[in-house]
């Protein structure tokens with residue numbers, strides 16, 4: 001960047017010297033009729049012109065690299081940072097806003113690094129250098145030109161104030177429109193199924209029209225100021241021509257000096273005209289940078305503590321313990337878990353049952369630290385999970401979520417997401433356990449690329465792949481959030497039978513809704529009012545705890561009703 005700015009300044013010096021050589025040509029060879037020095041002077045002008053052209057080319061060459069480099073680095077930083085940010089951030093931050101920051105806003109910053117900033121430096125330098133020369137040629141007129149900076153300053157200040165608000169509003173609205181497009185693309189099936197195409201189109205049109213209005217208002221602001229920035233240097237030029245003609249008539253200036261004066265002054269017209277554009281460009285980059293730094297300045301809430309230790313997979317036994325755990329989601333005052341205690345022994349499969357919305361998923365997500373407890377602690381083999389490195393914790397604790405997100409990559413890549421070194425035998429076993437052999441019948445088998453989020457597969461197929469993906473990790477603790485909800489009873493039974501052999505050596509914590517899934521568990525815990533109120537085998541709880549009977553019968557009723 002420094003090289004680029006230095007080249008720009010040197011090129012401006014070259015162009016600023018040319019009018020002074022013209023002055024020498026007029027006052028020498030032209031006025032005196034002596035052409036002997038003409039060739040040297042024109043050769044100097046030619047050399048200066050060529051030199052300037054070369055420097056401009058070199059600057060532009062560097063400029064592209066620098067500006068695109070700034071954009072690429074920032075984009076990489078944002079992506080990395082977003083990966084480090086905790087789940088709570090993503091719960092609140094709209095995806096469309098994130099996308100527009102990583103694309104449109106970065107483009108604005110690049111344009112300023114490539115153009116606005118360079119012209120700002122060149123133009124300020126040119127302005128000062130020209131004024132210095134004008135004062136030196138004929139100071140009274142030089143001061144008149146210098147005085148034009150006063151209205152320009154107030155004009156720029158007013159323009160910048162209004163424009164900055166307009167450009168932030170435009171960028172936020174662009175994020176909003178991106179969000180509307182993203183959400184409707186994601187939910188296109190729901191929209192079609194409910195026949196809501198017209199409704200969402202109207203909503204999108206509304207957002208789009210608002211963006212149009214904001215943008216038009218911004219462009220009007222720029223064109224108004226452009227006209228003013230254009231008028232000032234031309235009015236001053238008219239004044240200079242009158243004053244200059246009088247000065248030449250009174251022998252205060254030579255004709256050559258007047259030509260040099262006017263030529264130099266003409267060099268100010270473009271820098272002043274461009275002031276509005278540069279301010280606009282700078283303001284847009286500034287508000288874009290604000291939006292980018294809204295993301296970059298958010299500290300990830302879930303990171304390795306200083307001195308966090310690794311728990312190698314070979315050492316992990318899978319003893320999971322919740323001690324006095326309290327939890328409330330950020331920005332809410334509702335306590336979801338309120339003094340929850342639970343001990344899951346190594347190798348045991350423990351099911352958590354409870355009415356819908358009681359906090360089963362929340363509780364499960366505390367073990368791999370997708371969220372951190374508000375109070376109390378979660379222990380893995382006696383270590384507070386916050387004292388373990390995130391990398392080793394997540395190698396030891398694998399999760400299959402109820403909503404199985406698959407990525408647009410091959411089946412194999414999806415399966416080995418958590419353990420890239422998995423062998424063919426591991427993959428085969430995991431597919432067998434999850435009853436997901438259907439993948440072998442896909443057009444390219446395991447190499448078939450599954451569509452965006454695996455939409456080309458059925459819900460049950462996706463769920464089985466997500467289960468295989470978790471099983472393949474061979475974790476010490478397997479977290480299964482109602483992993484069989486989309487399977488038919490027959491397939492569920494097959495999966496349960498195969499899972500039983502895998503779960504024999506693994507600690508498993510399973511959120512269950514259906515009485516049939518409880519069959520997987522050695523013991524069941526009942527979650528109620530944010531606590532575990534009863535733990536025992538399925539038959540013990542059925543006998544001793546009416547609330548447990550109520551939960552399971554309600555769930556089986558709803559399954560029955562749905563069927």
Ligand SMILES: Nc1ncnc2c1ncn2[C@@H]1O[C@H](COP(=O)(O)OP(=O)(O)OP(=O)(O)O)[C@@H](O)[C@H]1O
Nearest residue numbers: 091329332336354355356357358359360361362363
């Ligand atoms: N990301 C979130 N931000 C704020 N509140 C949340 C969030 N996720 C869940 N909740 C709230 O926390 C409570 C517990 O939700 P959770 O998903 O853990 O229940 P659940 O028992 O798993 O429900 P289900 O049986 O329907 O799957 C609910 O009241 C829910 O509204």
